[in-house]
Amino acid sequence: MDFDFTPELRAFAADVETFLDTEQVPGDTSVFDVTRENMAQIVDTPARRAFMKKMSERGWLGITWPKEWGGAEGDGVYEYLLNEALARRGAPQIGKGVGIIGKTILAHGSPFLKQKFLPKILRNEVEFAVGYSEPDSGSDAASMKLRAVRTTRDGVEGWVLDGQKTWTTSAHFAEWYWVGARTDPAARKHFGITLFLVPLDHPGITVQGIWTMGEERTNSVFFDAVFVPDDHRVGELNKGFQYISEALDLERFTMFTYSPIAARFELLVNWLRNAEVDDEPVRQDPVTRRRVARLATEAEVARLLGLRVVAASMKSGPPPTTEASEYKLYATELSQRVANAAMDLAAPGSQLRVGTEEAPMAGRAESTYRYTVLDTIGGGTSEVQKNIIARRRLGLPKNF
Known part of the structure; x- marks a missing residue:
């Protein structure tokens, strides 16, 4: 297998390094901070959001996305080179919104979800938290128990979510929650899960901080009769674990x-x-x-x-x-x-x-x-x- 990069790829990598040289201020850790190790990738401060906005303006956030949705349809190696350069300096990375959420919506989302979220992701106007783990289902995500019961409220078809998630790193600053819930308790555990997008400012959601041994914050998130309209369901009913598995394949590499x-x-x-x-x-x-x-x-x-x-x-x-x-x-x-x-x-x-x-x-x-x-x-x-x-x-x- 030939792992040599083409002249175009080397030129892109050089362009990224030049940009980072310009943005990085010696002694200032508000954006670039290698001592945060792997947690440096999250976009959790105004300074980091402003930095990501600059990358958005360069078209780098959607470098692998279809042109139909504002992307450049570049090969995945461009995203790889960009993320590695960012990580080397302890800068925030593009993995979660562009990769996990964005690419799943591109592949499986409804026209409504694409119109609502994809432009915001590319303009860096929205941050997401990801909710798979629960107190009794950490490594085994398919055993999640957060309930989603179909209902109608004020004439709107939707779901009521009750339960708890844990180890949700971004829940204290993100706007939207990408969350898996059990919609068919009678189905085998891998086939009764559905993905939803839920606003984290919903009055039925409570976020409680958990501090890790790395001195970073993660969270427990509690759902108390949280109503989610059906148009915020991601993909097909009860196929959420399939989408989660595809997203985890991206996460395991890009993050x-x-x-x-x-x-x-x-x-x-x-x-x-x-x-x-x-x-x-x-x-x-x-x-x-x-x-x-x-x-x-x-x-x-x-x-x-x-x-x-x-x-x-x-x-x-x-x-x-x-x-x-x-x-x-x-x-x-x-x-x-x-x-x-x-x-x-x-x-x-x-x-x-x-x-x-x-x-x-x-x-x-x-x-x-x-x-x-x-x-x-x-x-x-x-x-x-x-x-x-x-x-x-x-x-x-x-x-x-």
Whole structure:
């Protein structure tokens, strides 16, 4: 497989870097903040929204969308190059609204939903939260219990939603909730779920914050008789899990980028070049050299697995499921191995908090060690990815 980029792609990547050089202000972390690790991708402040608006004006948010809806119909590799460049600098990324919600609406949404949401997404006028996980159904999204009961209110056909979601990262600042609910309790669990778009300012919705070990906020969201008109139902009734699965294939790749892992590894290597223990250079220790060499090899494997997803996604058809799971599993566990290595090799100094100038790597080891736990959970745990690979790539039975 040829992974060389064309002159047009290299020119686009250079254009992105020039734009980011112009936008990034040294010392200002309001938009660019690598210490937020994978959470740097969310658009949760006015400054980050303003930054995304500038990308919208350049036509980059819809670079892979159909021209009919304001896109450029570019290959997925353009989106890959853009997201990797953004992630490398700790800038917000385009994965959720453009990818998860936008691409699902493009594929399965009604004309009403397309007209209502697609222009707003491309103009960066709306933020979404995604609601799949529940207290009793985290990794197993198909076992969700949030109820949606068909009803009529004031002559409008719709649904009443009751129940709870959890681990909804963006619910405290987003305008709309992309949420799965059980519409047919009698159906097998994968076939009784429907997707809805619900305004988060609905009076029946309560959002409660949960603070993670990475010092980022996620949320529990409670539904109390929340009425949703049927025209805000996404796609066909009871086919929501199919759409969720397609969206998760996108999420597993676009929201767990490779470049931050490479940057953290490079930070570790640069520190090791000058580090000493008992007046002896750490770089000469054979155990350290072997560990770093292994990580360097694994980083290249992760990069190529990502490129394989890009190549597969350029074919017609649904998102590449097994390729996305293979990348997500390998890259996020590599992310943890890099974090673990930084903690081990920097010894006691690695426990100093991020931003401590005298700490090894300015405290990034401690920060990444806490944050990278999320990487192997979000978008489906490592165990979920292994099951997907086992069934769909290796052809193993479901109950093996």
